[in-house]
Amino acid sequence: MSKTRLNADLVVIGAGSGGLSVASGAAQLGLNVVLFEKGEMGGDCLNTGCVPSKALLAAAKTAHTVRKAGKYGIVTQEPSVKWTAVKAHLQGVIDQIAPVDSQERFEGLGCTVIRELAQFNNKTTITSDSYEVKARRIVIATGSHPLIPPIPGLEACPYITNETIFDLPDLPSHLVILGGGPIGMEMAQAFKRLGSEVTVVEMGKALGVADPAHAGEVVHHLREEGITVLEGHKATSVSASSGEVLVTAEHEGAEINVKGSHLLVALGRAPALHGLNLEAGGVDFTPKGITTKPNLRSVSNSRVWAVGDIAGRGQFTHLAGWHASIFVQAALMKLPAKAVSEQIPAVTYTDPEIAQIGLSEQAARERDGDDLQVIEFPFEENDRAIAERQTAGSAKLFIGKGDKILGASILGQGAGDILQIVSLAMANKLKMRDLTKWISPYPTRAEVVKRVASLYFQPKVFGAMARKIVSITQRIP
Secondary structure: OOOEEEEEEEEEEOOOHHHHHHHHHHHHOOOOEEEEOOOOOOHHHHHOOHHHHHHHHHHHHHHHHHHOHHHHOOOOOOOOOOHHHHHHHHHHHHHHHHHHHOHHHHHHOOOEEEOOOOEEOOOOEEEOOOEEEEEEEEEEOOOEEEOOOOOOOOOOOOOEOOOOHHHOOOOOOEEEEEOOOHHHHHHHHHHHHHOOEEEEEOOOOOOOOOOHHHHHHHHHHHHHOOOEEEOOOEEEEEEEEOOEEEEEEEEOOEEEEEEEOEEEEOOOEEEOOOOOOOOOOOOOEEOOEEOEOOOOEEOOOOOEEEOHHHHOOOOOHHHHHHHHHHHHHHHHOOOOOOOOOOOOOEEEOOOOEEEEEEOOHHHHHHHHHHHOEEEEEEHHHOHHHHHOOOOOOEEEEEEOHHHEEEEEEEEEOOHHHHHHHHHHHHHOOOEHHHHHOOOOOOOOOOHHHHHHHHHHHHHHHOOHHHHHHHHHHOOOO
16 A cells, blocks of 8 residues: 655644644744644643643642631532542543644644654654655654553553543542652542542652652641651552552561552653654654753754653653744754753642742752852741631742852742742742842732742841931931
């Protein structure tokens, strides 16, 4: 069977967040775009990642709110969770967002959408079962997939991942989770609030990439909700029998057995490199992803670019979208754009949330040493948080030489939304003084950012020199 031959200004492999953003931008600029997607339009984020997981967290938070309504003077009964109805809620959310990512929408923009597995034939040509496309530029945006470690017995065990957990026919009676990162901890809290028993097995510290104090507070909250979080436990083997899974872990020289009804593997993600035939395309790569220059262009094939998880520079939906803008600027508009990583925000959507951006406190201290200042303001002194009886957490800013904002960590309700003030400030190279100039409506949680900035200047504003100046000016009629 002969293949249909096409010529294109741009071939995009992968219709997830990054690939769709690239295709949309290029098509609207008048380019002839061919978009390949072997699976569902919208990729992992829409179908098995961000969207269904956040919809699940919303359902779980609602159940938790009903249980805790007594603190507001409202008498309720224990909520009855219907798993099939919860899954219908998740699918409804996906269905509502799906048209934005649909094949029909992108064909309407002028793209040729091919729903087949794509791979390199040579440095300039991409092939699939039915098509052969010669392209001026090629963007690889295939994303990532769950990382499955070589734990003895795991391959023979009926484990689940973020790609399959939302399709479970029944709510797990006892969910055992391998991995205490963002996915593991989010799912732990969600399923516990929906009625499952949950045990998290983590080799190191849970939420280890977050601010240590903030991560510790989240772990404390999850344990208070009844979740078992086993830190410092290395899984050494996995087995299953009679509808039960068994995880054997090593902790301080002792062997620990954890039994449950279901096993969720949440140990990170790996770039989706398999099947692309990158060698034929002359595209260098490592297990971390495509090897690229700072502007995301391949170091070995100048026609090729990588965006999103496959670029090996972080695994966030919003990062993939930003990468797409870097490609449009660098490749199509010939602007000097670079995919720098210092200003990439990240949020773990536990309750309370952890939001962070820039350097951690440790990294900032290694950079600026004794010049670093860590300024913190607690939500227990924020009136909106007090009114809502949700005072957990604080906002921290890491301030370096010249009042430069090096990073931030915010723990609390709505931390991801609040962080955007700091993100905007860092992106525009604002200084701490700029964070004191805006008027924050009262009462709001976001006011903590201004309060942190005010604390930073408090020694100067109310110090000995300021008092001396005021004592002199007060003598002037």
